[in-house]
């Protein structure tokens with residue numbers, strides 16, 4: 847999927863349409879101190895195997911998180927994720 851690097855859109859902070867830069871949200875390494883990761887580590891301890899069922903197959907597309915950063919105020923906001931195999935940001 848191709849998306850422009852800059853779009854015109856609504857900025858909730860400016861409460862108006864502004865130029866928004868599209869950034870891809872990169873996944874960060876999981877922090878061992880987060881509550882969910884601590885719960886997961888606890889579930890792996892002792893008897894009993896992996897706490898979740900094994901994933902079957904692979905989905906044809908992945909959810910892609912994109913962030914919209916306003917050019918005038920610098921604040922970023924999110925919209926519901928999109929599904930795509932690949933994401934390409936292009937200059938228009």
Ligand SMILES: [Zn+2]
Pocket residue numbers: 857858859860861864916917918919920921
């Ligand atoms: Zn703004």
